[in-house]
Amino acid sequence: MNTYLSPLSRAAGIAGCSLVALSVTAPLANTAHATGVLAGTLIENTATATYQSGSTTGSVTSNKVTVKVDELLDVAVATLSTAPATATSEPAVLIYSVTNSGNGPEAFNLAADPKTSGNGFDGTIKSVVLDSNSNGVYDPGVDTVLTAGALATPVLAPDKSTKVFVLVDLPAGATDAQTSQVRLTATAQTGSGTPGTSFSGKGEGGGDAVVGLTTASANSLAALIASLANISLSKSATILDPFGTAKPVPGAIVTYSLAAKITGSGTLDGLHVIDTIPDGTTYVPGSLKLDSAALTDGVDGDAGVGGASGIDVTLGKITGGTTKTVAFSVKIN
Amino acid sequence: MKLSFLIKSLAGAATMVAMAGPALAAAQSAPSPVTLKGDVMLEKIVTENGVSKTQLVEPKVVIPGDHLLFTTRYHNDGAQAVTNFVVTNPLPSAVALASESAPGTEVSIDGGKTWGQLGSLKVTGTDGASRSATAADVTHVRWTIPTIAPGASGEVQYHGIVR
Incomplete structure (x- = not known):
């Protein structure tokens, strides 16, 4: 293990060469890869020399040195x-x-x-x-x-x-x-750890596997x-008696308002607003409304059903930020 | 019969070539006065007491990006001087010339057809634009040693980077 200083200084002098701009259409075919040459690739180096010795010329070829590229993880x-x-x-x-x-x-x-x-x-x-x-x-x-x-x-x-x-x-x-x-987190199955850690014989092509700069483990x-939604329901009532005032006397009409407020960024599905008819009162036929639009009492094409057993309005799928108001009236017996 | 004769005739010709062969080979294989020996070492940067230095180690484990030092040693075993000694080394395709090797080294970027200093060579890209060649474009390096005295030896080297 010698310390290298200036290896080329030992190389012999270079013959003068003409500095002519040479142009070739290049991109070389090489095995270069974004991530480097493939594991198992053999690097084989051979040098050839030509020379003169007296009046004869000759050539000589070196031995071939081979290095196998190991696997980088x-x-x-x-x-x-x-x-x-x-x-x-x-x-x-x-x-x-x-x-x-x-x-x-x-x-x-x-x-x-x-x-x-x-x-x-x-x-x-x-x-x-x-x-x-x-x-x-x-x-x-x-x-x-x-x-x-x-x-x-x-x-x-x-x-x-x-x-x-x-x-x-x-x-x-x-x-x-x-x-x-x-x-x-993704981690190489062959192994991971400090860059440079080597796993003998575990590399592609029988070479070693060496942990690269990513530590062979990365994450993101x-x-x-x-995205959720919540619902709150508030109920209010207004009374109109036969005398035009608001006294809860027999014959007075009580109108209930049920406001369903959906909050949040999500949606709620399968929503129904259901209420019963209070004791001592009678449902006023045809009084059912959804957002001020009248609904029929029967089970039919519209969203509401009203009658003596109560009311049921199907709201279905509602996104957050919406308020749906159901109203119906009863008469005090 | 005619066909048979033709075949015999060809066979005869082949024999003559084969006989001529050994004589020719003998003329060429006069023992070379010069020997070449290649070697490769891995250049490893080690830091000791905050000082980085490069050590040459056996290339037991080599990965892309590693620096390799290829050395070719020559020795003149003959009794007379060897002149105009030109060592040509094609770069392995998986190795790029390290830029530190480029200055002063005669290189080729076209498979050894033309040669020059790296700075004087131009590459024409697929888009037709011309650019200066870089160390990564080099396909061959060569060195010319004017004279090797009898018994003298030396070495030539280049630094490569595993692509």
Whole structure:
């Protein structure tokens, strides 16, 4: 192991050469790769010399020196979602890409961690899915759901990447508009660690595998946002008696108003506003209204049903920020 | 019969060539007065007490980006001087010339057809634009040693980077 100072100083002088600008149409065919020459490539070097000795000329060829390129273990993980993914009653779908930035074929173990500092809530990892059909979109029933305990990419060729979906459910306690981040980590199956760590004989082509500058492990954070909705119902009443005043006497008409206020960024589905007819009163036929529009009492095409047993108005799917008001009247017996 | 004769005739010709062969080979294989021996070492940067220096180690583990030092040693075993000794070394396709090797070294970027100093060579890209060649474009290096005295030896070297 000698310390090298100036190796070329030992090379013999170079014959004068003409400084003519030579032009060639180049790009060489070479085996260069974005991530370097492939593991297992043989570097073979041979020099040839020609010379004169007296009146004869001759040539001589050196022995061939050969070096095998070992496998470099490197990986890159990126988040492909630009905006936080929305989690409702359905899980959020976070999209990542995992790229083999080494020079040999390699599979990478995957780990999704929902606990990140600054999280409004910690999501629940429902599943880790490979984008089997490479369309960048999670296709339930088509893309491969990885088995817990065997979370890994397939073997990726150098420079190749795969997309990974992480499905995250909201925990019980999450409130609307809260955000959270999930970290996906990919680690080379052959090994990882401090750059330069070498795994003897584990490389492609029987050489060594060497950990590259990425430590053969990389991660990326993707965000999700809770999109939930809440409902509050308020009931009020106005009385109109036969004398034009507001006394609750027999014959007076009591009009009830039920305001359903939906708040939050999400939606609520399957909403009904249901009320009963108070004892001592009688439903006023045809008095049922939704947002001031009259509804028929019968079970028919419209959203409402009214009668002696009470009222039932179907609101269906309502997005946050909406208020629906149901009104009906009863007569005091 | 005619065909058979033709074949025999050809066979005869082949034999004559084969007989001529050994004589020709003998003329060429007069023992070369010069020997060439190649070697490769891995240049490893080590830092000791905050000072970085390069060590040459056996290339047991080589990965893209590593620097290799290729050395060719020559020795004149003959009784008379060898002149106009030109050592040509094609670069392995997986190795790019390190820029530190370029100054003063005669290089080729077209497979050894034309030669010059790197700074004087131009590359025409696929878009037709011309640019100065870089060390990564080099396909061959060569050195010319005017005279090697009987019994004298020396070495030529280039630094390469694993692509």
